[in-house]
Amino acid sequence: MDHVFLDQDGVPTLVEVKRGSDTRIRREVVGQMLDYAANAVAYWRAGVVQAQFEKTCEVTGAEADTALAEFLLSGENPNAGAAIERFWQTVDTNLKAGRVRLVFVADVIPLELRRVVEFLNAQMNPAEVLAIEIRQFVGSGVKTLVPTVIGQTVPPLTPKDPKKWDPESFLAERRLRKGDACVEVAQRILNWSGEHCSRVDWGSGGRDGSLILVFVHNNFNLYPFTVRTNGRVIIQGRWLGLHSPFDSEAAMQELAERLNQIPSVKFRASDMSGFPSFDLLAIVKNESIKAFLAAMEWMEEQIESQ
Numbered sequence: 001m002d003h004v005f006l007d008q009d010g011v012p013t014l015v016e017v018k019r020g021s022d023t024r025i026r027r028e029v030v031g032q033m034l035d036y037a038a039n040a041v042a043y044w045r046a047g048v049v050q051a052q053f054e055k056t057c058e059v060t061g062a063e064a065d066t067a068l069a070e071f072l073l074s075g076e077n078p079n080a081g082a083a084i085e086r087f088w089q090t091v092d093t094n095l096k097a098g099r100v101r102l103v104f105v106a107d108v109i110p111l112e113l114r115r116v117v118e119f120l121n122a123q124m125n126p127a128e129v130l131a132i133e134i135r136q137f138v139g140s141g142v143k144t145l146v147p148t149v150i151g152q153t154v155p156p157l158t159p160k161d162p163k164k165w166d167p168e169s170f171l172a173e174r175r176l177r178k179g180d181a182c183v184e185v186a187q188r189i190l191n192w193s194g195e196h197c198s199r200v201d202w203g204s205g206g207r208d209g210s211l212i213l214v215f216v217h218n219n220f221n222l223y224p225f226t227v228r229t230n231g232r233v234i235i236q237g238r239w240l241g242l243h244s245p246f247d248s249e250a251a252m253q254e255l256a257e258r259l260n261q262i263p264s265v266k267f268r269a270s271d272m273s274g275f276p277s278f279d280l281l282a283i284v285k286n287e288s289i290k291a292f293l294a295a296m297e298w299m300e301e302q303i304e305s306q
């Protein structure tokens with residue numbers, strides 16, 4: 001594949017570039033693109049795309065989270081961590097739903113490809129299929145590129161409002177997916193958050209919901225961990241590492257050791273620089289959730305001591 005992009009709505013955009021003189025642009029390129037798209041929605045998840053994005057940033061010398069925050073928020077924002085997490089959740093939701101955009105780019109889009117693009121774009125909902133013809137005009141020392149978008153002949157669909165999760169819908173989804181035991185654990189975490197956290201934010205994913213706990217300290221939001229309806233508890237190590245005292249390896253080592261008091265959880269200090277996670281089933285037993293909440297209370301104490 002020539003290019004892969006994500007737009008501001010987290011829609012994966014697959015781009016194939018050909019010259020109009022290349023005979024493959026009439027048929028072969030269509031099958032190739034559909035092959036890419038079918039495998040992308042079947043095998044890719046947000047983590048795969050995120051890893052490629054971070055690799056690209058390494059090559060260009062950019063810091064991945066900073067670049068993404070600037071793209072999403074147009075500058076510094078105390079809620080950047082939550083915005084980035086919601087973005088990758090949306091990417092994952094789009095992939096699972098087959099919500100992708102396929103774009104053919106050429107200097108000349110032949111009639112055969114135009115017909116195929118318009119047909120596919122009319123039929124492939126929620127996927128979108130477009131062609132962009134980029135004509136070049138040269139004269140008097142000036143070169144002009146003129147793009148024409150082909151395929152937007154179908155009236156745009158009215159976008160659905162994002163799903164708004166709340167305690168009732170979140171717990172109902174937990175019960176549906178994992179049973180009563182996990183609902184009890186999630187409810188216990190909710191009760192704990194009411195005593196220890198400044199607030200709870202709720203994700204807007206169409207399929208997967210998120211319970212996002214927030215500490216507000218010195219007018220700054222910190223996100224200790226997130227619980228997803230898919231059964232994962234995600235430690236927000238990368239965001240914690242931006243703030244004292246968790247910008248030190250010793251504090252991260254201590255946090256990892258405290259979390260490792262949970263049976264079946266084995267984190268290294270290096271894991272804490274990312275978003276390590278474990279299954280909610282790991283803390284179903286009373287002693288396990290006690291160990292987890294004790295680690296979170298220690299984290300809270302360290303933050304408040306600064």
